[in-house]
Amino acid sequence: MVKKTFKVSDMHCTNCAMKIEEIEDDLPGVRQVSASYHKMQLTVEYDEARVSEAQILEAVKSKGYTVEA
Amino acid sequence: MASNNRNNKIDPVFVMGAGVALVAIALIMLLFQSSEEIVPASVFAGSFGQISVAFITGLTTGGLSCLAVQGGLLASSLARQIEVDLIAQPKSRKGQSRPAAPTKPALPIGLFLLAKLAAYTILGALLGWLGSFLSLDPVSRAVLMIAIGVFMLGNALRMMNVHPIFRYFSIEPPKFITRYIRRTARNGTEMATPLFLGALTVFIPCGVTQAMMGAALATGRAGMGAALMFAFTLGTSPVFFLVAYLTTKIGSKLESFFMRFVAIAVLVLGLVTLNSGLNLIGSPLSFGNLTRGLSSNSSAQAPAASEGDLTLYVQNQGYFPQTLRAKANAPVALNLVTDRTYSCARDFVIPALSFYELLPDTGKVVVDIPAQAPGTRMFFTCSMGMYTGLIVFE
Incomplete structure (x- = not known):
C-alpha cells in the first residue's frame, strides 16, 4: 500500500471534493481517498500491484478536474 | 444525445x-x-x-x-x-459518458x-x-x-x-x-x-x-x-x-x-x-447610522429639543421621526406609541441602555432615559436591526 498526495487546482466547492472521492469506488485497488477543497489536494491510499498512479490521475481527469502528481 | x-x-x-x-x-x-x-x-x-x-x-x-x-x-x-x-440499451460506464x-x-x-x-x-x-x-x-x-x-x-x-x-x-x-x-x-x-x-x-x-x-x-x-x-x-x-x-x-x-x-x-x-x-449593537458604523450621521439635514429637520418628553411613533414601516432631539443633562421620557403595529419595529431596542421590550401592537410605553452629556447620539433599532433611529442630546 502506498499513500500519495496530488494537487487538484480546479475544485469549486466541497461537492467537487465529494465527486472526486468517487474514484474510491470506481477503481479496484484504491483503498481510501480523501479530497480537500480547502487545501485543493487529494490523498489516495492504494495498492500499487492493482492500480497505477496513471490510472488514478486518469480517473480524476475523467471527472472533469485537473490533477498534478 | x-x-x-x-x-x-x-x-x-x-x-x-x-x-x-x-x-x-x-x-x-x-x-x-x-x-x-x-x-x-x-x-x-x-x-x-x-x-x-x-x-x-x-x-x-x-x-x-x-x-x-x-x-x-x-x-x-x-x-x-x-x-x-x-x-x-448498451451499457455506458463511468463518469463523463453518462x-x-x-x-x-x-x-x-x-x-x-x-x-x-x-x-x-x-x-x-x-x-x-x-x-x-x-x-x-x-x-x-x-x-x-x-x-x-x-x-x-x-x-x-x-x-x-x-x-x-x-x-x-x-x-x-x-x-x-x-x-x-x-x-x-x-x-x-x-x-x-x-x-x-x-x-x-x-x-x-x-x-x-x-x-x-x-x-x-x-x-x-x-x-x-x-x-x-x-x-x-x-x-x-x-x-x-x-x-x-x-x-x-x-x-x-x-x-x-x-x-x-x-x-x-x-x-x-x-x-x-x-x-x-x-x-x-448601536454601532455608528452601520450604513443607516453612518449616513444619518453624515447628513446634516436629518438633524436639522428633527423636532426641536423638548423639555423632558419625546414621542416616537412606532409603525409597520419603521420609526417616525427617525431622528429626535432632546435636552442634554436632564432625564428624558421617551413615549413609544404603537397603532396596529405588527412588524418587528415593535421589538424595540436601545443598545446603549440595554433596553429591550416587545411593545404592545397598539398602545404606549414610556422609557425613562437618564441624563446624557451634550453631543450624545443614542441609537435605537428593532430587534432585527432593520429599522433604526437616533436621539441627539444637545
Missing part, C-alpha cells in the same frame, strides 16, 4: 435561469412595494414577512446555490431510474425534494429549539448576526475566487458522512434512494442554506425555525425540480452560468445581515 443537446442555440439552463430571475424580481417588487392598496404592510410584517423573505431567498439565490452543491446528489437519485430506463436523462424523472426528483423539505423543516425546528436555550438578548443576537454576515461575505468572496483563504468559509462535511452518502446513492433501491438522499442533503448545505440555518437558530423558537427553513427549502424546490427535469447535468452548467450571480446575491445578503448586526 448529450452532445447533440450542447449544439442547441439556446441553452435550457440559461432560459430557466433568466425566467427564475425575472419571476424573483417580480415577486420581490410585489412584496416590498409600499402601496398598501394592493397588500397591506401588516400582512407582510413580523413573522410572515420573515417567512416570505426566506421563501424568496430560496427561490432565487438559495435554489441556484443549493443546486450547484447538491445537484450531484440529485443526479445520483436519478441514477436508479436511468438504470431502469437503459436496461435494454447516458441520456431518465424517461420518468419526475417521481425521483419529487421524492428527493419532498424528503429534503421534510428534513430541513425538522432541522429548522431543532435549530429554533436550540436557539431558545441560547437566550438571545439583543447583544448575543447582534453577535450572531455579525458572525452570519461575515460568514456570508466570506462565502461570496470564496465563490468569486478572491483569495484561497476564503475557501475555509466553506464547511467540509466529515468524510464518513460523504462516504456513506456516496455508497447509499450506489446501492439504494429505486424509490428509497431519492428519499434517503433528499434527507441527507442536510449534511451538505450550501452557503445560503447555512446562513438561513443561522437565521433559524436566531429565531429562538422551534415553530418559527421550522417555518423559516420550510419556506426557504420550498422556495428552492421549483428551481431544483424544473432544472433537474430538463437536465441532470445542471451542476457543472450552473457553475459556469450562475456562480457569479449567486456570489453577488450572497455578498449583498451578507452585507445586509452584517449591517443589521451593527444596528443591533
Whole structure:
C-alpha cells in the first residue's frame, strides 16, 4: 500500500471534493481517498500491484478536474 | 444525445435561469412595494414577512446555490431510474459518458425534494429549539448576526475566487458522512434512494442554506425555525425540480452560468445581515447610522429639543421621526406609541441602555432615559436591526 498526495487546482466547492472521492469506488485497488477543497489536494491510499498512479490521475481527469502528481 | 443537446442555440439552463430571475424580481417588487392598496404592510410584517423573505431567498439565490452543491446528489437519485430506463440499451460506464436523462424523472426528483423539505423543516425546528436555550438578548443576537454576515461575505468572496483563504468559509462535511452518502446513492433501491438522499442533503448545505440555518437558530423558537427553513427549502424546490427535469447535468452548467450571480446575491445578503448586526449593537458604523450621521439635514429637520418628553411613533414601516432631539443633562421620557403595529419595529431596542421590550401592537410605553452629556447620539433599532433611529442630546 502506498499513500500519495496530488494537487487538484480546479475544485469549486466541497461537492467537487465529494465527486472526486468517487474514484474510491470506481477503481479496484484504491483503498481510501480523501479530497480537500480547502487545501485543493487529494490523498489516495492504494495498492500499487492493482492500480497505477496513471490510472488514478486518469480517473480524476475523467471527472472533469485537473490533477498534478 | 448529450452532445447533440450542447449544439442547441439556446441553452435550457440559461432560459430557466433568466425566467427564475425575472419571476424573483417580480415577486420581490410585489412584496416590498409600499402601496398598501394592493397588500397591506401588516400582512407582510413580523413573522410572515420573515417567512416570505426566506421563501424568496430560496427561490432565487438559495435554489441556484443549493443546486450547484447538491445537484450531484440529485443526479445520483436519478441514477436508479436511468438504470431502469437503459436496461435494454448498451451499457455506458463511468463518469463523463453518462447516458441520456431518465424517461420518468419526475417521481425521483419529487421524492428527493419532498424528503429534503421534510428534513430541513425538522432541522429548522431543532435549530429554533436550540436557539431558545441560547437566550438571545439583543447583544448575543447582534453577535450572531455579525458572525452570519461575515460568514456570508466570506462565502461570496470564496465563490468569486478572491483569495484561497476564503475557501475555509466553506464547511467540509466529515468524510464518513460523504462516504456513506456516496455508497447509499450506489446501492439504494429505486424509490428509497431519492428519499434517503433528499434527507441527507442536510449534511451538505450550501452557503445560503447555512446562513438561513443561522437565521433559524436566531429565531429562538422551534415553530418559527421550522417555518423559516420550510419556506426557504420550498422556495428552492421549483428551481431544483424544473432544472433537474430538463437536465441532470445542471451542476457543472450552473457553475459556469450562475456562480457569479449567486456570489453577488450572497455578498449583498451578507452585507445586509452584517449591517443589521451593527444596528443591533448601536454601532455608528452601520450604513443607516453612518449616513444619518453624515447628513446634516436629518438633524436639522428633527423636532426641536423638548423639555423632558419625546414621542416616537412606532409603525409597520419603521420609526417616525427617525431622528429626535432632546435636552442634554436632564432625564428624558421617551413615549413609544404603537397603532396596529405588527412588524418587528415593535421589538424595540436601545443598545446603549440595554433596553429591550416587545411593545404592545397598539398602545404606549414610556422609557425613562437618564441624563446624557451634550453631543450624545443614542441609537435605537428593532430587534432585527432593520429599522433604526437616533436621539441627539444637545
